[in-house]
Amino acid sequence: MPAKNIEHRIIGKATDRIDGPLKVTGQAKYTSDRHLPGMLYAVPVGATIANGTIQSIDDREARALPGVLGIYHRGNIGQIYRVPPDKGFDFKTDEARPPFEDDTVRYYGQFVAVAVAETLEAATDAASRVKVQYQAQTPNVKGRFFEENPKLKVESERGNATEAFTNATAAHKIEQIYSSPAQFHSAIELHGTVADYDGRQLTVYETTQAIGTHRNVIAAMLGLDVQNVKVISKFLGSGFGGKLWPWTHSVLACTLARDLGRPIKLVNTRKAVFHTSGHRPEIEQRIRLSATPQGHLTSIQHDYINHAAMLDKYVETCGEATKYFYSCPNVKISSAVAKRNVGSPTSMRGPGAVPGLFATESALDELAIKLGMDPVQLRIINEPQKDEGLDIPFASRHLLECYKTGAQKFGWDKRNPKVGSMRNNDGLILGWGTAGAGWIAERIPAQASVELGHDGSIKVLCGTQDIGTGTYTILAQIAAEELKVPLDRIEVKLGDTTLPPGPLSGGSMVTGSVIPAVQQAAQTAAKLVLSAAATAPNSPYNGVDEKELDFKDGMVHRKSEDAKAGVPFDQLLKTCKYKVITGKGQSAGTFGGGKPKESRHSYGAHFVEVTWQPETARLRINRVVTVIDAGKILNPKAGRNQIEGSIVMGMGMALFEGGRYESRLGAPINSNFADYVMAVHLDVPDLDVTFLEFANTDLNAYGARGIGEIGLAGFAAATCNAVYHATGVRVRDLPIRIEDLLTSQV
Amino acid sequence: MKLFAYSKQNELQGAVADTASARTAQQGADIRYIAGGTTLIDLMKLNVETPDKLVDITGLPLDKIETTSDGGLCIGAMVRNSDLASHPYVQSHYPVLSQAILSGASAQLRNKATTGGNLLQKTRCVYYRDTAFACNKREPGSGCAAIDGDHRNLAILGTSEHCIASNPSDMNVALMALEAQIVIEGKDGKRIVPIADFYTLPGDTPHIETVLVPGDLITHVIVQGLAPGARSLYLKLRDRASYEFAVSSAAVIVEMHGDTINDARFAMGGIGTKPWRVAEAEQIIKGKRGGADGQATFKAAAARLLQGARPLKENSFKVELAKRCLVHALTTVSS
Numbered sequence A: 001m002p003a004k005n006i007e008h009r010i011i012g013k014a015t016d017r018i019d020g021p022l023k024v025t026g027q028a029k030y031t032s033d034r035h036l037p038g039m040l041y042a043v044p045v046g047a048t049i050a051n052g053t054i055q056s057i058d059d060r061e062a063r064a065l066p067g068v069l070g071i072y073h074r075g076n077i078g079q080i081y082r083v084p085p086d087k088g089f090d091f092k093t094d095e096a097r098p099p100f101e102d103d104t105v106r107y108y109g110q111f112v113a114v115a116v117a118e119t120l121e122a123a124t125d126a127a128s129r130v131k132v133q134y135q136a137q138t139p140n141v142k143g144r145f146f147e148e149n150p151k152l153k154v155e156s157e158r159g160n161a162t163e164a165f166t167n168a169t170a171a172h173k174i175e176q177i178y179s180s181p182a183q184f185h186s187a188i189e190l191h192g193t194v195a196d197y198d199g200r201q202l203t204v205y206e207t208t209q210a211i212g213t214h215r216n217v218i219a220a221m222l223g224l225d226v227q228n229v230k231v232i233s234k235f236l237g238s239g240f241g242g243k244l245w246p247w248t249h250s251v252l253a254c255t256l257a258r259d260l261g262r263p264i265k266l267v268n269t270r271k272a273v274f275h276t277s278g279h280r281p282e283i284e285q286r287i288r289l290s291a292t293p294q295g296h297l298t299s300i301q302h303d304y305i306n307h308a309a310m311l312d313k314y315v316e317t318c319g320e321a322t323k324y325f326y327s328c329p330n331v332k333i334s335s336a337v338a339k340r341n342v343g344s345p346t347s348m349r350g351p352g353a354v355p356g357l358f359a360t361e362s363a364l365d366e367l368a369i370k371l372g373m374d375p376v377q378l379r380i381i382n383e384p385q386k387d388e389g390l391d392i393p394f395a396s397r398h399l400l401e402c403y404k405t406g407a408q409k410f411g412w413d414k415r416n417p418k419v420g421s422m423r424n425n426d427g428l429i430l431g432w433g434t435a436g437a438g439w440i441a442e443r444i445p446a447q448a449s450v451e452l453g454h455d456g457s458i459k460v461l462c463g464t465q466d467i468g469t470g471t472y473t474i475l476a477q478i479a480a481e482e483l484k485v486p487l488d489r490i491e492v493k494l495g496d497t498t499l500p501p502g503p504l505s506g507g508s509m510v511t512g513s514v515i516p517a518v519q520q521a522a523q524t525a526a527k528l529v530l531s532a533a534a535t536a537p538n539s540p541y542n543g544v545d546e547k548e549l550d551f552k553d554g555m556v557h558r559k560s561e562d563a564k565a566g567v568p569f570d571q572l573l574k575t576c577k578y579k580v581i582t583g584k585g586q587s588a589g590t591f592g593g594g595k596p597k598e599s600r601h602s603y604g605a606h607f608v609e610v611t612w613q614p615e616t617a618r619l620r621i622n623r624v625v626t627v628i629d630a631g632k633i634l635n636p637k638a639g640r641n642q643i644e645g646s647i648v649m650g651m652g653m654a655l656f657e658g659g660r661y662e663s664r665l666g667a668p669i670n671s672n673f674a675d676y677v678m679a680v681h682l683d684v685p686d687l688d689v690t691f692l693e694f695a696n697t698d699l700n701a702y703g704a705r706g707i708g709e710i711g712l713a714g715f716a717a718a719t720c721n722a723v724y725h726a727t728g729v730r731v732r733d734l735p736i737r738i739e740d741l742l743t744s745q746v
Numbered sequence B: 001m002k003l004f005a006y007s008k009q010n011e012l013q014g015a016v017a018d019t020a021s022a023r024t025a026q027q028g029a030d031i032r033y034i035a036g037g038t039t040l041i042d043l044m045k046l047n048v049e050t051p052d053k054l055v056d057i058t059g060l061p062l063d064k065i066e067t068t069s070d071g072g073l074c075i076g077a078m079v080r081n082s083d084l085a086s087h088p089y090v091q092s093h094y095p096v097l098s099q100a101i102l103s104g105a106s107a108q109l110r111n112k113a114t115t116g117g118n119l120l121q122k123t124r125c126v127y128y129r130d131t132a133f134a135c136n137k138r139e140p141g142s143g144c145a146a147i148d149g150d151h152r153n154l155a156i157l158g159t160s161e162h163c164i165a166s167n168p169s170d171m172n173v174a175l176m177a178l179e180a181q182i183v184i185e186g187k188d189g190k191r192i193v194p195i196a197d198f199y200t201l202p203g204d205t206p207h208i209e210t211v212l213v214p215g216d217l218i219t220h221v222i223v224q225g226l227a228p229g230a231r232s233l234y235l236k237l238r239d240r241a242s243y244e245f246a247v248s249s250a251a252v253i254v255e256m257h258g259d260t261i262n263d264a265r266f267a268m269g270g271i272g273t274k275p276w277r278v279a280e281a282e283q284i285i286k287g288k289r290g291g292a293d294g295q296a297t298f299k300a301a302a303a304r305l306l307q308g309a310r311p312l313k314e315n316s317f318k319v320e321l322a323k324r325c326l327v328h329a330l331t332t333v334s335s
């Protein structure tokens, strides 16, 4: 559908979070804030080897401690079933093995036992006194995957990229390997579960981004009827993908609650989060590009390998954006996984495209330099007219506008391409780099309802969850917009599997998905109220044609009159003896359903300025201009926050973050916030974020798409490109470190 | 995690008496003073320190910063890092000390941390801080996992085949350059130890880090007055801009006569098993020109300071980085 901009009252207005006051006054209940009567504490024991077998577990000392109820391990844990195979998201886990399934340890920190006690202190003490004997073998946590020459599986192919690359002249092609280390989500809120079983019903308070999936998996693994499992996630201290699929801590907590008949609280330590709750895998990518002397791409080859856990097969789909990003006749994308003694990787903000674009957008910069072209110009001439990967038109693509706007704001035309040639007023060397961003724009099935109560309440109900991004507020905005009432009239209920099933919080798809469902629910509720007004015996509008009535500012009124002249809807419901009138809404998904008719993505461009002081080998990001093409922005305040947050995460990805697996022990050795370095406030300069609001109404009537991930895509590449411009050092192995830059001749 | 006894002492002699019966004042002490607790409680949570008894000394009357007759400072051991760094006299007369403290940790930590505790903060070696791994400092004789392991942040100077743990403090680097005196109240009364003699090298006893013995309580740190017009600064290099330990740092103090460096003292952090100072390196630049003209001498001084460095695979870059760090600090302070 063509782009059109509709006037809205509340949609598109910068809006404070409706749950903000709850959060800043400490009233928002997160999972670990739940304290149930009679609750026990569970503390897992993590393996201190990464590869081998458990020989024996001596729990005598631990069990003898006061307040300890038991130590559970393979020998005495209750029945845990496997999750049925499933291609979609309904039963998805990244670590499919039920905890304590066998005596094999396949990664460091794998849970081998769990202590249960009356207090957290007693359980922690007991866990530390469980003595586990191992038969240890050398773990394999090696990187440099291409050195092993693994068999690559072709993911996507058009034309003959190998031939085109071979035939290209050396001056017009590049071949490089890019790597990125394991990156950990490590959300501030630790992964945790409070599980309560009453003999029939299991209630699970969980740190999850997908209450529905969590319910299905737990029901399956515990052998319970899915109707008897309820999952609650009211607030999340962020997830970034690390809380999408159930992890072993939750299975253990629920099993113990089922078998001990008392509520169980299990909150992972920070270390256990690093060990057992997923990460973006370590990745190696090989990029081969060739072009005509004028810069037209003649071939792209993108091969990528990520590490995966021994029993699981997580694939980081790095080539996702490569398929459609540029115009190129010959493209070949292939992948492999490298089995390692690591906990399973999982989706992390922008899985696939984020590491993928780090490699391809770095490579494009290298090609531009080789061809002596401006990197923006190289992108402009390779702009595709359609999605050449799927041979379908783009629904909405404004990447070049992103570059144009960004270049203007940044002052790109003043760039001297010569390495180390630019300085600021403080005498620091400047480096300017740019890169593009792309991320899918899709919808997943969603249901919602809107309830108008005789007490004057207006409730939006949806079984999705707010992972800290502002979903509560967005749903309130949609309902307020559609019902033509002020925002503060709306109450939003999320995060409970007894609500109408809503989308999981992944893939930046919640907002786009819930809009049609909530719109429909709100419109239906309003219509039903009008129809009640027109038909109920006690109604002042009894007998009036429904079409002549309207619902506005919470008043039912004749269209011919001002809203003020009408009757408040709650009064009307009371008079007519309705307790509550409910409108329901539902929308189907677009994701994963075969070849689409149009290619739907969001886009963006980053411009990054770094400063370089060779005397001290000090590199800092000094200025960022980011332009995002993600459709209509429903709440610019929350929207900007998402992009800024992504940029800060991107700074971490580019300059600081990297999980280090101890080569002999296989342990993620920097498994805490002091040793896992990420950006802090002082690292973050002013961030200039612009949204180009081309509202494409394909996905929903507002023309909104997701914005949770797009801002991270391409940022690391833009930084690497800027660093090269400043220092002459091309860093292909993230993060960029002092030791890399010390080789600079600038 | 284990149970421990806790008592609070508001009187010097009582505090000394309370800890005098400890088996050791070094790694693994069964009785420990607790001041800000920002090092100790961390390590207790990790089971790296497992004292039976804590003696809280935050009530001791040691929280004053006083000027001495020679224009120097007498700093009580309980003075919080934030208070010391923001003290007007410290800021005007000892910028190096103020800057060093402010470059470390976070505002919250500095509000808790004390002068005495900072002197005794422990290494950040990941193997020391995790009981699952071998560490001679934590468990003598168990081996050093760091030498062939993850040691990017560890020391290149003062190391032994038993330990390469770095002293992570910023404040202590400044105090080393300032030739601070540590005042200790012990079982046998008071004694004063120059900071240069306070820390010991790991050798084959890396669990012993200082000259402290059971009962020893640091009561004050004395810093002599600097010559009028002396200049000083602290330069800290690290990956991110804040809240990270130094990869390399330099505390430099110079007295200039015109463009000539009359006197100089400097020490470096992030590279040694203790704050690193080499008198011969200082000699090289004395009487020489400062600022941009001093590059060659500064480089020579840096080379001298780093003489004997034993870089390993992951931290070899620190040799070059430390040189740049010192040269830049000396250039800036003498310009």
Ligand SMILES: Cc1cc2nc3c(=O)[nH]c(=O)nc-3n(C[C@H](O)[C@H](O)[C@H](O)COP(=O)(O)OP(=O)(O)OC[C@H]3O[C@@H](n4cnc5c(N)ncnc54)[C@H](O)[C@@H]3O)c2cc1C
Pocket: A674, B032, B033, B034, B035, B036, B037, B038, B039, B040, B041, B042, B057, B077, B078, B081, B103, B104, B105, B106, B109, B112, B113, B114, B115, B116, B117, B118, B119, B120, B121, B168, B169, B170, B171, B216, B217, B218, B219, B243, B244, B245, B246
């Ligand atoms: C996350 C984090 C980041 C940090 N970053 C930095 C940094 O960048 N730079 C930096 O320099 N530091 C940093 N620190 C360390 C911080 O400066 C120290 O933890 C702090 O200075 C210790 O002081 P305290 O009073 O809390 O010591 P405590 O923890 O109370 O004591 C430490 C030790 O000293 C002993 N002790 C304390 N006072 C006395 C006394 N008067 N006499 C004898 N023994 C005594 C105790 O028994 C204990 O063994 C960081 C710490 C943390 C936790």
